[in-house]
Amino acid sequence: MSQIRASRSAAVAGVLSAVLCACSSGGASVAPSADGKRAGGSDRPATVTVAPDGRGAAAGKPVVVTVKDGTLTSVTVVDAEGRRLPGRPAPGKASWTSDRKAVPGTTYTVEARTRTGDGRKATSRTSFTTAAAGHVNKLSLAPGKNTTVGVGQPLSVVFDRPVARKADVEKQLKVTTSNGTEGSWGWVRDHSGKDRADWRPKEYWKAGTKVTLDAQLNGTDSGPGGGWFVRDYLTGFTVGANQVVRVDLDRKRLTLVRDGKTVREIPVSGGTPGGVKRSWRGTAVLMSKEGTINMNSETVGLANAYDKMVDYSMRLTWSGMYAHAAPWNARYFGRANMSSGCIGMSDADAAYFYGQVRVGDPFEIKGEDTKGTVAEGNGYGAWNLSWEQWKAKSALKG
Numbered sequence: 001m002s003q004i005r006a007s008r009s010a011a012v013a014g015v016l017s018a019v020l021c022a023c024s025s026g027g028a029s030v031a032p033s034a035d036g037k038r039a040g041g042s043d044r045p046a047t048v049t050v051a052p053d054g055r056g057a058a059a060g061k062p063v064v065v066t067v068k069d070g071t072l073t074s075v076t077v078v079d080a081e082g083r084r085l086p087g088r089p090a091p092g093k094a095s096w097t098s099d100r101k102a103v104p105g106t107t108y109t110v111e112a113r114t115r116t117g118d119g120r121k122a123t124s125r126t127s128f129t130t131a132a133a134g135h136v137n138k139l140s141l142a143p144g145k146n147t148t149v150g151v152g153q154p155l156s157v158v159f160d161r162p163v164a165r166k167a168d169v170e171k172q173l174k175v176t177t178s179n180g181t182e183g184s185w186g187w188v189r190d191h192s193g194k195d196r197a198d199w200r201p202k203e204y205w206k207a208g209t210k211v212t213l214d215a216q217l218n219g220t221d222s223g224p225g226g227g228w229f230v231r232d233y234l235t236g237f238t239v240g241a242n243q244v245v246r247v248d249l250d251r252k253r254l255t256l257v258r259d260g261k262t263v264r265e266i267p268v269s270g271g272t273p274g275g276v277k278r279s280w281r282g283t284a285v286l287m288s289k290e291g292t293i294n295m296n297s298e299t300v301g302l303a304n305a306y307d308k309m310v311d312y313s314m315r316l317t318w319s320g321m322y323a324h325a326a327p328w329n330a331r332y333f334g335r336a337n338m339s340s341g342c343i344g345m346s347d348a349d350a351a352y353f354y355g356q357v358r359v360g361d362p363f364e365i366k367g368e369d370t371k372g373t374v375a376e377g378n379g380y381g382a383w384n385l386s387w388e389q390w391k392a393k394s395a396l397k398g
Helices: 002-015 166-170 327-332 347-356 387-391
Strands: 021-024 047-051 055-057 062-068 071-079 087-089 095-101 107-115 121-130 139-142 147-149 155-159 173-177 183-189 195-201 210-215 233-239 243-248 253-258 261-267 282-285 288-296 307-315 322-325 343-345 362-366
Touching (some): 062 071, 062 107, 071 087, 166 183, 183 387, 253 347
Parallel strands (some): 055 121
Antiparallel strands (some): 107 121, 139 155, 155 195, 183 195, 210 233, 243 253, 282 362, 288 307
16 A cells, blocks of 8 residues: 555645645545545545746745645745745635745745645645745835934935835835824835935824835835835834925015914025026925035036035025025025025024924925925925826826
8 A cells, every 4th residue: 555655645746836845644535526435445645736836946925835636735934044035825825925025035935734635634845945035125115213303304215226126115004093083105216316205194104103105115126217115114213293384485484384483583594596596486395404514506507606514504406405504694594585595594594494394394485486386306395286187197097
């Protein structure tokens, strides 16, 4: 009987593309016949198939384990470092599929426990190795982890390499909030030229909201030219006070508003009308507080307009618009717009203002003579689109 069992097992292994080596319980076995009755003398062990299989297997697909002539009682898939790939059986337990995809350049060991209709149990083991990634895509996240930001700050993801399969990537970007905030991803071209995805609420965040991004990207292919993601990312931040900065370039006034109440009004001087030195309008979000920095007009295409150290610098766009101290323009504060595009104020007002605002505070800028509206990728200009326009930028529209 043992020789018959051995020859039949070998025959089954020969016709399956990925049959596992099985350790079966001893004793005679009888397979069920077509009408459900036992066919005396037959010995049909459960056979298990795994996909992907072999060496150099394709990554980016779930691991699928199937059984013939039996059911799966458990499946365990682990990589070389012992990390488990979770998954779940299909109804009837004839197959099992991993929740996550197999990642590039990784060896997985699969253990499947089975039971036949007559109660015989077996344990099967095999392994496969996925092909290494040709290119690896990485990303940068804003805001920083565990930071507190203003009510206008989007969750922003900038990718090192192109993302052609935006829908596949967006599906893996899971955002949760402490209060069920409605929001949407939108894809934009970053000022650096890179692909970027921002998650913007429908309206400004509520103060105190806690936000988490779980980017389960490991094993996701970003498409031609972009390569694979080979790790996951987890970050989170908290929204601070409900604070908005309103800038009226026609009145030459900046107003700090907190919880709907005016905290302070500051006389300012914006960009010079009638040319390339005009300021941007629309909603810009405070990107960073940079303190004292060197500002050189040649870096923003203004030839020899200026080259000086500037105090209390607060960046509003990648293209170089700041709010900052501008004591050289003191005679114009509240009277005329005579800057090279930035929003200037006195040293005293700038010191106070710098201490009050935080990254993520929205600056709502209006004025008759400006160079245009802040673009989505020039800093964080998503608020200049309607909610419907922003949702349309998702790769998962509808």
